Amino acid sequence: xxxxxxxxxxxxxxxxxxxxxxxxxxxxxxxxxxxxxxxxxxxxxxxxxxxxxxxxxxxxxxxxxxxxxxxxxxxxxxxxxxxxxxxxxxxxxxxxxxxxxxxxxxxxxxxxxxxxxxxxxxxxxxxxxxxxxxxxxxxxxxxxxxxxxxxxxxxxxxxxxxxxxxxxxxxxxxxxxxxxxxxxxxxxxxxxxxxxxxxxxxxxxxxxxxxxxxxxxxxxxxxxxxxxxxxxxxxxxxxxxxxxxxxxx
Amino acid sequence: xxxxxxxxxxxxxxxxxxxxxxxxxxxxxxxxxxxxxxxxxxxxxxxxxxxxxxxxxxxxxxxxxxxxxxxxxxxxxxxxxxxxxxxxxxxxxxxxxxxxxxxxxxxxxxxxxxxxxxxxxxxxxxxxxxxxxxxxxxxxxxxxxxxxxxxxxxxxxxx
Numbered sequence: 237x238x239x240x241x242x243x244x245x246x247x248x249x250x251x252x253x254x255x256x257x258x259x260x261x262x263x264x265x266x267x268x269x270x271x272x273x274x275x276x277x278x279x280x281x282x283x284x285x286x287x288x289x290x291x292x293x294x295x296x297x298x299x300x301x302x303x304x305x306x307x308x309x310x311x312x313x314x315x316x317x318x319x320x321x322x323x324x325x326x327x328x329x330x331x332x333x334x335x336x337x338x339x340x341x342x343x344x345x346x347x348x349x350x351x352x353x354x355x356x357x358x359x360x361x362x363x364x365x366x367x368x369x370x371x372x373x374x375x376x377x378x379x380x381x382x383x384x385x386x387x388x389x390x391x392x393x394x395x396x397x398x399x400x401x402x403x404x405x406x407x408x409x410x411x412x413x414x415x416x417x418x419x420x421x422x423x424x425x426x427x428x429x430x431x432x433x434x435x436x437x438x439x440x441x442x443x444x445x446x447x448x449x450x451x452x453x454x455x456x457x458x459x460x461x462x463x464x465x466x467x468x469x470x471x472x473x474x475x476x477x478x479x480x481x482x483x484x485x
Numbered sequence: 486x487x488x489x490x491x492x493x494x495x496x497x498x499x500x501x502x503x504x505x506x507x508x509x510x511x512x513x514x515x516x517x518x519x520x521x522x523x524x525x526x527x528x529x530x531x532x533x534x535x536x537x538x539x540x541x542x543x544x545x546x547x548x549x550x551x552x553x554x555x556x557x558x559x560x561x562x563x564x565x566x567x568x569x570x571x572x573x574x575x576x577x578x579x580x581x582x583x584x585x586x587x588x589x590x591x592x593x594x595x596x597x598x599x600x601x602x603x604x605x606x607x608x609x610x611x612x613x614x615x616x617x618x619x620x621x622x623x624x625x626x627x628x629x630x631x632x633x634x635x636x637x638x639x640x641x642x643x644x
Contacts, residue, residue: 273552273570372572376551407572410593446579454576458549465579472584477526477534484494484534 237308242315254301254312255283263314265301266323266343268330268413269366274375276302280366281326282343286313298322320347328352330364337362337414357388362416365390369408369417377457378403381429392417394429404433404447438468486620487562490537490605493622497533497615501525503607510606512592520589522598523607523616535615537607538585538598540564546577546586546597555597563600571595 238247241258248257253276258265269280278300288296290309298318313319327344332354334340340362344352365383369392373381380401381394394402404426409417419428423444426433433447446454451465467475508514508521523537540563547555547564554570555577557563577586577595589596598605600618608616614623 271569271572272567273554273572376572376574405574405576407574410573446575450574450576451579454549454574454580457551458545458580460545460548460580464545464582467584469578469581469584469587472582473524473536474526474584476583476585477524477536478528480492480494480534480536481526481528481532484532 237306239306239308239310239312241312248306250306252306254285254287254299254304254306254310257306258285258301258312258314265314266346267302268339268343268364269368270302271368271372271411273411274368274371277367277371278303280330280364282323282330284319284322284326286316286319287311323347324349328354332356333360334362334364334414334416335360337364337416339414340364362414363392364414364416365392366413367392368411368413372407372411376403376405376407377453381408397430399429399431402429402431403450403453404428404431405450436465438471439466440471441468443468443470488618488620490600490608491617491619491622492535492537493615493617494532494534495615496613496623497525497535498613499525499527499533500612502610502612503535503537503616506606506610507598510601511596520591520596522585522596533615535607536583536585538564539583540598540600545580545582549576549580551576554595558599558602561600561603563598565599566595566597568594 238245241261241263246257246261255265255270265283265285267280267283270276270283281300283301284298285301286296287299288311324347327347327349330340331344331349331352335356367383370381370383373379378401380399381392383390384393385391406419406426406428409419409428424435426435426447433449435444435447436451438445445468446465451462455462455465503523504521504525507523512520523535525533525535527533544564551574552570552572554567555564558565571594575588578588586595586597605618608618617623
Protein backbone atom coordinates (compact mmCIF):
# COMPACT_ATOMS: atom_id res chain seq x y z
CA UNK A 237 0.00 0.00 0.00
CA UNK A 238 1.01 3.57 -0.51
CA UNK A 239 0.93 6.59 1.74
CA UNK A 240 1.98 10.19 1.38
CA UNK A 241 4.33 11.51 4.06
CA UNK A 242 5.05 15.24 3.86
CA UNK A 243 4.24 15.18 0.16
CA UNK A 244 6.41 12.19 -0.65
CA UNK A 245 4.89 8.88 -1.73
CA UNK A 246 6.13 5.92 0.30
CA UNK A 247 5.20 2.27 0.21
CA UNK A 248 4.31 0.44 3.39
CA UNK A 249 3.56 -3.12 4.37
CA UNK A 250 0.39 -4.01 6.19
CA UNK A 251 0.72 -4.12 9.97
CA UNK A 252 3.59 -1.61 10.20
CA UNK A 253 3.04 1.57 12.15
CA UNK A 254 3.31 5.08 10.72
CA UNK A 255 6.34 5.76 12.90
CA UNK A 256 8.26 2.74 11.62
CA UNK A 257 7.47 3.49 7.99
CA UNK A 258 8.30 7.18 8.35
CA UNK A 259 11.62 6.54 10.10
CA UNK A 260 12.62 3.93 7.54
CA UNK A 261 12.07 6.57 4.87
CA UNK A 262 14.22 9.09 6.68
CA UNK A 263 11.55 11.29 8.28
CA UNK A 264 12.41 12.63 11.68
CA UNK A 265 9.70 12.02 14.25
CA UNK A 266 10.71 12.47 17.89
CA UNK A 267 9.74 9.88 20.46
CA UNK A 268 10.71 8.84 23.95
CA UNK A 269 8.53 5.85 24.81
CA UNK A 270 9.12 3.97 21.56
CA UNK A 271 11.45 0.97 21.67
CA UNK A 272 11.60 -1.38 18.70
CA UNK A 273 12.13 -4.39 20.97
CA UNK A 274 8.89 -4.02 22.93
CA UNK A 275 5.25 -3.39 22.16
CA UNK A 276 4.40 0.26 21.56
CA UNK A 277 1.81 1.87 23.77
CA UNK A 278 1.66 5.54 22.78
CA UNK A 279 2.67 6.82 26.18
CA UNK A 280 4.79 9.92 25.63
CA UNK A 281 2.63 11.49 22.86
CA UNK A 282 5.69 13.03 21.21
CA UNK A 283 5.35 11.12 17.96
CA UNK A 284 2.01 12.79 17.14
CA UNK A 285 1.41 13.32 13.43
CA UNK A 286 -1.45 14.82 11.47
CA UNK A 287 -3.28 12.46 9.14
CA UNK A 288 -6.10 12.78 6.65
CA UNK A 289 -7.80 10.00 4.77
CA UNK A 290 -8.77 9.92 1.11
CA UNK A 291 -12.43 9.59 2.06
CA UNK A 292 -12.34 12.91 3.95
CA UNK A 293 -9.41 14.90 2.61
CA UNK A 294 -10.75 18.11 4.16
CA UNK A 295 -10.63 16.69 7.63
CA UNK A 296 -7.45 15.97 9.59
CA UNK A 297 -6.70 14.58 13.01
CA UNK A 298 -3.72 14.08 15.28
CA UNK A 299 -2.77 10.48 15.92
CA UNK A 300 0.03 8.79 17.83
CA UNK A 301 2.20 7.42 15.04
CA UNK A 302 3.88 4.65 17.06
CA UNK A 303 0.60 2.76 17.43
CA UNK A 304 -1.32 3.93 14.36
CA UNK A 305 -1.05 1.32 11.65
CA UNK A 306 -0.32 2.27 8.08
CA UNK A 307 -3.35 2.57 5.81
CA UNK A 308 -3.60 2.83 2.07
CA UNK A 309 -3.97 6.38 0.83
CA UNK A 310 -3.18 8.01 4.13
CA UNK A 311 -1.77 11.50 3.91
CA UNK A 312 0.58 12.25 6.79
CA UNK A 313 2.18 15.47 7.94
CA UNK A 314 5.03 15.02 10.40
CA UNK A 315 5.72 18.67 11.11
CA UNK A 316 2.64 20.75 10.37
CA UNK A 317 1.89 23.75 12.65
CA UNK A 318 -0.78 21.70 14.41
CA UNK A 319 1.71 18.89 15.09
CA UNK A 320 4.43 21.23 16.30
CA UNK A 321 2.03 22.95 18.67
CA UNK A 322 0.85 19.67 20.14
CA UNK A 323 4.42 18.47 20.58
CA UNK A 324 5.36 21.71 22.29
CA UNK A 325 2.51 21.21 24.75
CA UNK A 326 3.68 17.69 25.47
CA UNK A 327 7.28 18.80 25.88
CA UNK A 328 6.34 21.58 28.28
CA UNK A 329 4.58 19.06 30.47
CA UNK A 330 7.48 16.63 30.25
CA UNK A 331 9.89 19.40 31.19
CA UNK A 332 7.80 20.11 34.28
CA UNK A 333 7.63 16.42 35.07
CA UNK A 334 11.37 15.74 34.71
CA UNK A 335 13.25 19.06 34.80
CA UNK A 336 16.53 17.25 35.50
CA UNK A 337 16.47 15.19 32.33
CA UNK A 338 18.92 16.43 29.72
CA UNK A 339 17.24 14.42 26.97
CA UNK A 340 13.87 16.08 27.57
CA UNK A 341 15.45 19.50 27.95
CA UNK A 342 17.31 19.21 24.67
CA UNK A 343 14.18 18.11 22.86
CA UNK A 344 12.45 21.13 24.38
CA UNK A 345 15.19 23.45 23.13
CA UNK A 346 14.79 21.95 19.68
CA UNK A 347 11.15 22.99 19.73
CA UNK A 348 11.95 26.43 21.11
CA UNK A 349 11.01 25.89 24.74
CA UNK A 350 13.59 27.36 27.08
CA UNK A 351 11.57 27.13 30.25
CA UNK A 352 8.35 25.28 30.92
CA UNK A 353 5.24 27.29 31.77
CA UNK A 354 4.04 24.64 34.18
CA UNK A 355 5.02 24.27 37.81
CA UNK A 356 8.01 21.98 38.03
CA UNK A 357 7.67 18.86 40.14
CA UNK A 358 9.45 19.09 43.43
CA UNK A 359 12.32 16.69 44.13
CA UNK A 360 11.83 15.39 40.63
CA UNK A 361 13.82 12.51 39.22
CA UNK A 362 14.42 12.00 35.51
CA UNK A 363 11.58 9.52 35.03
CA UNK A 364 8.94 10.51 32.47
CA UNK A 365 6.70 7.46 32.98
CA UNK A 366 7.32 6.19 29.48
CA UNK A 367 7.17 2.61 30.67
CA UNK A 368 9.99 1.29 28.49
CA UNK A 369 11.57 -0.28 31.57
CA UNK A 370 8.44 -2.15 32.62
CA UNK A 371 7.82 -3.37 29.08
CA UNK A 372 11.47 -4.41 28.70
CA UNK A 373 11.25 -6.35 31.96
CA UNK A 374 8.09 -8.01 30.75
CA UNK A 375 9.62 -9.09 27.45
CA UNK A 376 12.79 -10.23 29.25
CA UNK A 377 10.55 -12.43 31.39
CA UNK A 378 10.65 -11.61 35.10
CA UNK A 379 8.23 -8.63 34.97
CA UNK A 380 9.80 -7.54 38.25
CA UNK A 381 8.89 -3.86 37.98
CA UNK A 382 5.60 -2.15 37.31
CA UNK A 383 3.89 1.23 37.19
CA UNK A 384 2.09 1.81 40.47
CA UNK A 385 -0.02 4.64 41.90
CA UNK A 386 -2.08 7.21 40.06
CA UNK A 387 -1.71 10.73 38.75
CA UNK A 388 1.13 12.61 40.34
CA UNK A 389 1.92 9.68 42.61
CA UNK A 390 2.62 7.30 39.74
CA UNK A 391 6.00 5.59 40.09
CA UNK A 392 7.99 2.77 38.57
CA UNK A 393 8.61 0.26 41.32
CA UNK A 394 8.85 -3.41 42.04
CA UNK A 395 5.53 -4.68 43.48
CA UNK A 396 5.32 -3.57 47.13
CA UNK A 397 8.82 -2.17 46.81
CA UNK A 398 10.52 -5.55 46.94
CA UNK A 399 12.31 -6.66 43.79
CA UNK A 400 11.90 -10.35 44.46
CA UNK A 401 11.66 -11.34 40.80
CA UNK A 402 14.48 -9.08 39.58
CA UNK A 403 17.31 -11.02 37.94
CA UNK A 404 19.79 -8.15 37.75
CA UNK A 405 20.11 -8.03 33.97
CA UNK A 406 20.12 -4.19 34.00
CA UNK A 407 18.16 -4.15 30.75
CA UNK A 408 15.61 -1.70 32.21
CA UNK A 409 18.28 0.80 33.20
CA UNK A 410 20.10 0.51 29.89
CA UNK A 411 16.94 0.97 27.85
CA UNK A 412 15.70 3.99 29.82
CA UNK A 413 15.66 6.98 27.45
CA UNK A 414 16.42 9.50 30.19
CA UNK A 415 18.75 7.43 32.37
CA UNK A 416 16.39 7.65 35.31
CA UNK A 417 17.02 4.23 36.80
CA UNK A 418 19.82 4.13 39.31
CA UNK A 419 22.13 1.15 39.21
CA UNK A 420 25.74 0.27 39.77
CA UNK A 421 27.96 -2.33 38.24
CA UNK A 422 31.35 -3.42 39.53
CA UNK A 423 33.33 -6.53 38.60
CA UNK A 424 31.92 -8.20 41.69
CA UNK A 425 28.37 -6.96 41.93
CA UNK A 426 25.40 -5.36 40.26
CA UNK A 427 22.97 -3.28 42.28
CA UNK A 428 19.53 -2.21 41.14
CA UNK A 429 16.05 -1.79 42.63
CA UNK A 430 17.46 -2.09 46.13
CA UNK A 431 18.99 -5.47 45.49
CA UNK A 432 22.56 -6.57 45.01
CA UNK A 433 23.53 -9.40 42.73
CA UNK A 434 26.81 -11.22 42.87
CA UNK A 435 28.30 -11.69 39.42
CA UNK A 436 29.53 -15.07 38.25
CA UNK A 437 33.14 -15.43 37.21
CA UNK A 438 34.49 -17.12 34.10
CA UNK A 439 35.65 -20.61 34.99
CA UNK A 440 38.84 -20.18 33.00
CA UNK A 441 39.95 -16.55 33.18
CA UNK A 442 37.94 -15.28 36.16
CA UNK A 443 36.40 -12.44 34.14
CA UNK A 444 33.15 -11.08 35.61
CA UNK A 445 29.98 -12.23 33.86
CA UNK A 446 26.23 -12.25 34.43
CA UNK A 447 24.64 -12.71 37.87
CA UNK A 448 23.64 -16.26 38.77
CA UNK A 449 19.98 -15.20 38.92
CA UNK A 450 20.00 -14.03 35.30
CA UNK A 451 21.79 -17.15 34.09
CA UNK A 452 19.32 -19.45 35.81
CA UNK A 453 16.38 -17.47 34.51
CA UNK A 454 17.61 -17.27 30.92
CA UNK A 455 18.66 -20.92 30.89
CA UNK A 456 15.31 -21.99 32.26
CA UNK A 457 13.34 -19.85 29.83
CA UNK A 458 15.25 -20.85 26.72
CA UNK A 459 15.81 -24.49 27.62
CA UNK A 460 19.59 -24.19 27.32
CA UNK A 461 21.76 -25.79 29.98
CA UNK A 462 23.25 -23.37 32.55
CA UNK A 463 26.59 -24.88 31.49
CA UNK A 464 26.40 -22.63 28.43
CA UNK A 465 26.97 -19.64 30.69
CA UNK A 466 29.99 -20.78 32.69
CA UNK A 467 32.76 -19.54 30.43
CA UNK A 468 33.20 -16.00 29.11
CA UNK A 469 32.98 -15.18 25.42
CA UNK A 470 36.69 -14.58 24.84
CA UNK A 471 37.66 -17.89 26.47
CA UNK A 472 35.01 -19.64 24.39
CA UNK A 473 36.45 -18.10 21.26
CA UNK A 474 39.91 -19.28 22.20
CA UNK A 475 38.53 -22.74 22.86
CA UNK A 476 36.83 -22.79 19.45
CA UNK A 477 40.09 -21.77 17.79
CA UNK A 478 41.95 -24.54 19.60
CA UNK A 479 39.37 -27.10 18.57
CA UNK A 480 39.48 -26.02 14.93
CA UNK A 481 43.29 -26.06 14.99
CA UNK A 482 43.21 -29.62 16.27
CA UNK A 483 40.67 -30.65 13.67
CA UNK A 484 42.67 -29.38 10.72
CA UNK A 485 46.12 -30.59 11.70
CA UNK B 486 23.90 -23.50 -4.32
CA UNK B 487 23.99 -20.74 -1.79
CA UNK B 488 27.22 -18.90 -1.10
CA UNK B 489 28.77 -19.43 2.29
CA UNK B 490 31.68 -17.97 4.16
CA UNK B 491 34.15 -20.83 3.97
CA UNK B 492 37.04 -20.80 6.41
CA UNK B 493 40.08 -22.89 5.56
CA UNK B 494 42.47 -22.51 8.51
CA UNK B 495 45.24 -24.39 6.64
CA UNK B 496 45.50 -21.48 4.22
CA UNK B 497 45.60 -18.72 6.83
CA UNK B 498 48.88 -16.81 6.85
CA UNK B 499 48.07 -14.73 9.93
CA UNK B 500 48.14 -11.38 8.10
CA UNK B 501 45.01 -10.29 9.97
CA UNK B 502 43.61 -8.38 7.02
CA UNK B 503 40.23 -9.84 7.92
CA UNK B 504 40.29 -8.23 11.37
CA UNK B 505 41.20 -4.86 9.92
CA UNK B 506 38.64 -5.13 7.12
CA UNK B 507 35.97 -6.15 9.62
CA UNK B 508 36.53 -3.36 12.08
CA UNK B 509 36.80 -0.85 9.24
CA UNK B 510 33.54 -2.02 7.71
CA UNK B 511 31.59 -2.06 10.94
CA UNK B 512 33.08 0.84 12.85
CA UNK B 513 34.93 2.89 10.25
CA UNK B 514 38.11 2.44 12.24
CA UNK B 515 40.87 0.06 11.38
CA UNK B 516 42.73 0.06 14.66
CA UNK B 517 39.94 -1.07 16.93
CA UNK B 518 40.44 -4.72 17.79
CA UNK B 519 37.45 -4.59 20.14
CA UNK B 520 34.97 -4.08 17.33
CA UNK B 521 36.13 -6.77 14.96
CA UNK B 522 33.81 -9.73 14.63
CA UNK B 523 36.50 -12.05 13.33
CA UNK B 524 39.69 -12.93 15.10
CA UNK B 525 42.76 -14.89 14.11
CA UNK B 526 44.30 -17.14 16.72
CA UNK B 527 47.86 -18.26 16.23
CA UNK B 528 49.24 -21.47 17.64
CA UNK B 529 52.35 -21.79 15.48
CA UNK B 530 53.60 -20.43 12.14
CA UNK B 531 51.41 -22.88 10.28
CA UNK B 532 48.49 -23.13 12.60
CA UNK B 533 46.43 -19.97 12.41
CA UNK B 534 42.69 -20.13 12.88
CA UNK B 535 40.33 -17.33 11.94
CA UNK B 536 37.26 -17.62 14.16
CA UNK B 537 34.00 -15.93 13.34
CA UNK B 538 30.30 -16.59 13.75
CA UNK B 539 29.18 -19.94 12.37
CA UNK B 540 25.59 -18.73 11.83
CA UNK B 541 24.35 -21.89 13.57
CA UNK B 542 21.11 -23.45 12.41
CA UNK B 543 19.87 -23.70 15.96
CA UNK B 544 21.60 -20.63 17.25
CA UNK B 545 21.85 -20.32 21.02
CA UNK B 546 22.10 -16.54 20.78
CA UNK B 547 18.81 -16.40 18.90
CA UNK B 548 17.18 -18.78 21.36
CA UNK B 549 17.97 -16.65 24.39
CA UNK B 550 17.23 -13.27 22.77
CA UNK B 551 14.02 -12.04 24.40
CA UNK B 552 13.12 -9.32 21.89
CA UNK B 553 13.99 -10.89 18.56
CA UNK B 554 16.90 -8.51 18.10
CA UNK B 555 18.82 -11.50 16.75
CA UNK B 556 17.00 -13.03 13.84
CA UNK B 557 17.70 -15.07 10.72
CA UNK B 558 18.19 -13.03 7.59
CA UNK B 559 16.24 -14.92 4.92
CA UNK B 560 18.59 -13.78 2.15
CA UNK B 561 22.04 -14.38 3.61
CA UNK B 562 20.92 -16.96 6.24
CA UNK B 563 23.09 -15.06 8.72
CA UNK B 564 21.89 -14.36 12.24
CA UNK B 565 21.43 -10.61 12.02
CA UNK B 566 21.55 -8.18 14.91
CA UNK B 567 19.03 -5.35 15.15
CA UNK B 568 20.46 -2.75 17.46
CA UNK B 569 17.15 -0.93 17.88
CA UNK B 570 15.40 -4.01 19.21
CA UNK B 571 18.21 -4.93 21.59
CA UNK B 572 17.68 -4.30 25.30
CA UNK B 573 21.33 -5.03 26.19
CA UNK B 574 20.65 -7.96 28.56
CA UNK B 575 23.82 -9.58 27.16
CA UNK B 576 22.35 -13.07 27.41
CA UNK B 577 23.56 -13.89 23.89
CA UNK B 578 27.17 -12.98 24.75
CA UNK B 579 27.38 -15.80 27.25
CA UNK B 580 24.99 -18.20 25.52
CA UNK B 581 27.08 -18.55 22.36
CA UNK B 582 29.05 -21.80 22.77
CA UNK B 583 31.72 -20.49 20.39
CA UNK B 584 32.13 -17.03 21.89
CA UNK B 585 31.25 -15.22 18.69
CA UNK B 586 28.89 -12.63 20.16
CA UNK B 587 30.57 -9.98 22.21
CA UNK B 588 29.49 -6.78 23.88
CA UNK B 589 31.16 -3.72 22.44
CA UNK B 590 31.52 -1.36 25.39
CA UNK B 591 32.59 1.54 23.18
CA UNK B 592 29.45 1.51 21.06
CA UNK B 593 27.22 -0.12 23.68
CA UNK B 594 25.91 -2.83 21.42
CA UNK B 595 26.45 -6.45 20.53
CA UNK B 596 29.13 -7.07 17.93
CA UNK B 597 28.36 -10.09 15.82
CA UNK B 598 29.12 -11.19 12.26
CA UNK B 599 26.30 -10.40 9.83
CA UNK B 600 28.19 -11.48 6.70
CA UNK B 601 28.18 -7.76 5.79
CA UNK B 602 24.72 -8.26 4.35
CA UNK B 603 25.93 -10.70 1.71
CA UNK B 604 29.44 -9.57 0.77
CA UNK B 605 31.77 -10.19 3.72
CA UNK B 606 34.67 -7.75 3.75
CA UNK B 607 36.94 -10.27 5.47
CA UNK B 608 36.67 -12.64 2.50
CA UNK B 609 37.16 -9.81 0.02
CA UNK B 610 40.44 -8.82 1.66
CA UNK B 611 41.78 -12.29 2.48
CA UNK B 612 44.88 -12.72 0.27
CA UNK B 613 45.42 -16.44 0.76
CA UNK B 614 41.94 -17.89 0.32
CA UNK B 615 41.56 -18.86 3.97
CA UNK B 616 38.29 -16.94 3.91
CA UNK B 617 36.19 -17.10 0.78
CA UNK B 618 32.56 -16.30 0.19
CA UNK B 619 31.64 -18.90 -2.35
CA UNK B 620 29.89 -22.17 -2.89
CA UNK B 621 33.15 -24.15 -2.98
CA UNK B 622 36.36 -24.02 -0.98
CA UNK B 623 39.26 -22.69 -3.06
CA UNK B 624 41.23 -25.26 -5.01
CA UNK B 625 44.99 -25.67 -5.15
CA UNK B 626 47.57 -25.83 -2.44
CA UNK B 627 48.95 -22.74 -0.87
CA UNK B 628 52.69 -22.61 -0.70
CA UNK B 629 53.57 -22.11 2.94
CA UNK B 630 56.94 -20.62 2.03
CA UNK B 631 55.08 -17.71 0.39
CA UNK B 632 53.35 -16.81 3.62
CA UNK B 633 55.92 -14.23 4.77
CA UNK B 634 55.76 -12.63 1.31
CA UNK B 635 51.98 -12.39 1.46
CA UNK B 636 52.19 -10.99 4.95
CA UNK B 637 54.72 -8.39 3.84
CA UNK B 638 52.19 -7.05 1.35
CA UNK B 639 50.17 -5.83 4.27
CA UNK B 640 52.99 -4.43 6.31
CA UNK B 641 53.67 -0.74 5.91
CA UNK B 642 57.28 0.12 5.13
CA UNK B 643 59.03 1.61 8.13
CA UNK B 644 60.13 5.16 7.27
